[in-house]
Amino acid sequence: MSKATAVAHSNLAFVKYWGKIDAELNLPLNSSISMTLSNAKTTTTVRFDEALPHDKIIVAGEEQDPTGRFAQRISQHLDRIRTLANQQAHAEILTENTFPVSAGFASSASGLAALSLAGSAALGLNLSERDLTILARRGSGSASRSIPAGFVEWYAASTSEDSFAEQIAAPEHWDIRDVAVIVSSEEKAISSSLGHKLAQESPFWQSRQPLLPQRLDTVRQAILDRDFETFGRELEAEAISMHAIALTSSYSTNNHWHSGIYYWTPDTLELLLAVQQWREDGIPVYFTLDAGPTVHLICPAAYEAQIQDAVCQIQGSRNWSTLVNAPAPGAYLVIE
Numbered sequence: 001m002s003k004a005t006a007v008a009h010s011n012l013a014f015v016k017y018w019g020k021i022d023a024e025l026n027l028p029l030n031s032s033i034s035m036t037l038s039n040a041k042t043t044t045t046v047r048f049d050e051a052l053p054h055d056k057i058i059v060a061g062e063e064q065d066p067t068g069r070f071a072q073r074i075s076q077h078l079d080r081i082r083t084l085a086n087q088q089a090h091a092e093i094l095t096e097n098t099f100p101v102s103a104g105f106a107s108s109a110s111g112l113a114a115l116s117l118a119g120s121a122a123l124g125l126n127l128s129e130r131d132l133t134i135l136a137r138r139g140s141g142s143a144s145r146s147i148p149a150g151f152v153e154w155y156a157a158s159t160s161e162d163s164f165a166e167q168i169a170a171p172e173h174w175d176i177r178d179v180a181v182i183v184s185s186e187e188k189a190i191s192s193s194l195g196h197k198l199a200q201e202s203p204f205w206q207s208r209q210p211l212l213p214q215r216l217d218t219v220r221q222a223i224l225d226r227d228f229e230t231f232g233r234e235l236e237a238e239a240i241s242m243h244a245i246a247l248t249s250s251y252s253t254n255n256h257w258h259s260g261i262y263y264w265t266p267d268t269l270e271l272l273l274a275v276q277q278w279r280e281d282g283i284p285v286y287f288t289l290d291a292g293p294t295v296h297l298i299c300p301a302a303y304e305a306q307i308q309d310a311v312c313q314i315q316g317s318r319n320w321s322t323l324v325n326a327p328a329p330g331a332y333l334v335i336e
C-alpha cells in the first residue's frame with residue numbers, strides 16, 4: 001500500500017455556483033467560472049495501511065474525532081476513491097492549509113481537490129485531469145475548479161460524467177489580483193449547503209437563471225481578451241445577483257423564521273460602498289463575495305498596493321486582515 005502528497009489551491013468564483021440539481025452527486029444548477037488562488041492552498045498526504053482500524057485524519061497536527069462530521073466527510077470521499085481502485089484499506093491523512101479555515105476561502109475546494117489527487121495517486125489510479133475534476137466535485141462542488149490551473153470553467157450537466165471542469169486560460173495569461181479583506185473570522189452561521197438547497201425557493205431565482213448563459217459567455221470572453229472593465233462589471237453584478245438569491249431564501253431554525261440568508265456583516269457593506277467610491281476616484285477595482293462576509297477586491301496587479309492602502313485607510317482600529325492572491329497552478333503531486 002502506498003502514499004502520496006498533493007497540493008491544491010482554493011478558488012474564487014466570478015460566476016457563482018448557487019444551487020444544485022442533485023445534492024448527492026453535486027451537480028450544479030448552472031456552470032461557473034473561477035480563478036485558483038495562489039495564497040490559499042492545502043497540502044495533503046494520504047497513506048493507505050491495511051493495519052489501520054479506521055481512517056485517521058490529522059489536520060495541522062491535530063487528530064480529528066473519527067465520528068465527527070469533518071472526518072466522516074473525508075472518509076466518505078475516501079470510500080469513493082477506494083471503490084474506484086477496488087481497495088478496502090483505511091488511510092492516514094495529514095492535511096494543512098496556508099489560510100485560516102473560516103476566512104472566506106473555500107477550504108473544502110482546495111481540501112477535497114488535494115485529497116482526490118493524493119488519494120487516487122496513492123492507490124495507483126492514474127486519473128486524467130477531467131476525471132479528477134469529477135471525483136473532486138463529488139466531495140465538494142467547487143473542488144472541481146481547484147484541479148485545473150488559472151482560470152477555470154465547471155460545466156453544469158445532467159450526468160456526472162459531463163459535469164467536469166477545465167481550464168479557460170493559464171495563470172500567466174492575466175496578471176490580476178484578489179485582495180481579500182477578511183472582516184470576520186467567526187464561523188458563518190449558515191452553511192453554503194443550506195444556501196444551495198434553498199436557492200430555488202427564492203422568488204428571484206427564476207429571473208437569475210436565464211441571464212447566466214450570457215453572463216458566462218461575457219466573463220469567459222473578457223478573461224480571454226483581458227478586458228478588465230467588462231470583466232469587473234459582470235463579476236460585481238454577478239456577486240450581487242447570487243446574494244440577492246441568498247437574501248430572499250427564507251428558512252427556519254429552531255422554529256424561528258428568517259426572511260433570508262445574510263452572509264454580510266456591516267463591515268462587508270462598508271467595503272462594497274468604498275469600492276464604488278474608489279472607482280469614482282479612478283482606481284480600477286471591483287468586488288465579489290462568496291457565501292461569507294469576506295470581500296474580494298479584484299484589480300490589475302499594478303493596483304494591489306494602492307488598494308491595500310485604501311483598505312487600511314477605512315479600516316481604523318478594526319481587526320481586519322488581507323490576503324492577496326494571484327492566479328495559481330492547478331493541483332499537483334509532490335515528489336518525495
Ligand code: PMV
Nearest residue numbers: 013016017141142192290291
Ligand atoms: O462548494 P460550496 O458548496 O462551498 O459552494 C460554493 C458557493 C460559492 O462560493 C458561493 C460560489 C462558488 O461558485 O464558489
